[in-house]
Amino acid sequence: MNKKDTILIVIVLIISIAIILGYKLFEKDGIKKALVYYENDLVLTIDLTENIEKTYYVEGYNGKVKILAGNGKVSVDEENSPLHLCSKQGYISKSYETIVCLPNKVIIKIDNIDELDAIVK
């Protein structure tokens, strides 16, 4: 193995591990909402705090997109697309994670603003 190759590999490893550790360190708690966008417009906000998973439907470019949300995470269960890469993406639960459904032009993000636990009216 070429020495220069090794240097490259080591540098790449260090950088990527450092970033990943950074993610773990700065993860915020109190994840609350999933934001669902269609063509960059916010179409649905889902409260993720319940421990019960609920089903939601959003109109995507190719038809209905079925979303499962709850328990602090959200995922796409079913959608119309050639490769179904979107429904295979699994769950996201952190504020920097995204589910991107290109054919359906749907994006799901997690909103991580430090929310209030209760409001006294």
Place this chain on the structure above:
Amino acid sequence: MKAYVSYIIVSIITIVLSLLFLFSSTNKKGLYTTNLFYMDTYINIKIYDVDEKTKDKAFDNIDKIYKKYHELSDRYQKYDNVKNIYYINNIDINTEIEIEKELYDLIDYSVSFCNQSNGLLNIAMGNVIDVWKSYRDGEKEGIPTIDELKDKNINLEDLVLLKNNKILKKSNISLDLGAFAKGYATEEVGKYLESIDIDKYIINAGGNVKVGNHYNNKKYKIGLEKPTKESDIYKVVNGNNIAVTTSGSYERFYEYNGKSYHHIIDPNTLFPPQYMLSVSVITNDSTYADALDTMLFLMSTLDGLDYVNKLDDVYAIWYTNDGKVIKSEGFKKYE
């Protein structure tokens, strides 16, 4: 060949590392929520770190507790086999009746508190409250006159508490537990949760919030709503194991001729007070918080400030009529 081996090894190591990082997860707290509607209030309860079986049992019993106090404190409805406030308000005078322990204890606590409140709180205000209610509900127009109110019987001393959960009325007073029931029930729910080792919870019963330990070793953030149309948050209280209540909510009043008339009535003037827009109390016990809150609403802010500053472990914040915020001594510890 040697070159290939080192390449392969590097590849494998990298893949394994990536997978490890990808599939490791940090702690996630699960929680269960339930929503109830009792005592005219939407109640939301969250409990953390429990398994499903415990959650089912807990929510079941919490519902039973709120339901019980809802029925017991109900002034307008009777329930089969429940000797509640409605029942008490309709029995003959000088008749001894035995009521349920829960109601007796609640009345007992309330009467004691009233007796120490310098006449500001009175659970026998039912007759006056009814007059105001008829105007508020639109049966009559405008506001009552003092004549309509002053001859109503609100003598708390005519309520006699006897042994063995028995009470009797010496006159036709009418009881109203509005200032105590919700806070008391909420405190009972809190006690119940702690008794089954659920210490991480949030109970939000309208203007009554009670929280236990935080689910992530931080502090609960409890927002206080401005008592005005905007209803945005004017103060965030940060704390654990506290009860936070507010009197003077924007929602429970009615307007006549440009003035607001609250549903809390001053036993001395027989009219709703106008000292402030709202006051919130922070302390450990939810019953005490609820009662004190009502009491402070019936005092001027200066008197209230004086009163609270003399108390240990009790804090209050006022939202005055001209939009200023006043805090009692030591309130900073919750900011």
Place this chain on the structure above:
Amino acid sequence: METRKFTTLSMLLSLAVVLNIIESVIPLFNGYIPGLKLGLANTVILFVLYVYSFKDALYVSILRVILVGILRTGLFSIAFFFSLGGAILSVTMMFIFKKITKLSIVGISIVGSIFHSLGQIIVGMFILETANMIYYLPWLLMFSIPTGIIVGLISKELVNHLQNDLKIKEY
């Protein structure tokens, strides 16, 4: 361009397209990391880069994306632009690194893999107007190493053995 070179490049182009399509039916990790792929088509691009020229490699790259676009992802679809961005950045950086560093072909392959992912993310951030995609960068970087190595080793063999058969100058 002389005929022989033209036909050879055309065949290599078809090979790249076929490889791209074949590997697209093997989704890695079921979509946990979007944009992750083996990059087998890069074996061809690397070959062209080392045996022919940067210009040729660039043409083959771009044409590869266009053909795959027509056949698979949809010409001028969002995925098409992702691919185009990744391919162009990748081959350009491979050329630059090949010129100014002493990395072996395997190292260059890793570089290609890295910048392909980077290119896709950058285009993605522009088109989707969201910075969230950059989250996946460290994973893509890490996986660039094994995929880059595999592709690089294959390319190394191809370059060293095939150029004789193709009657081109020694590398």
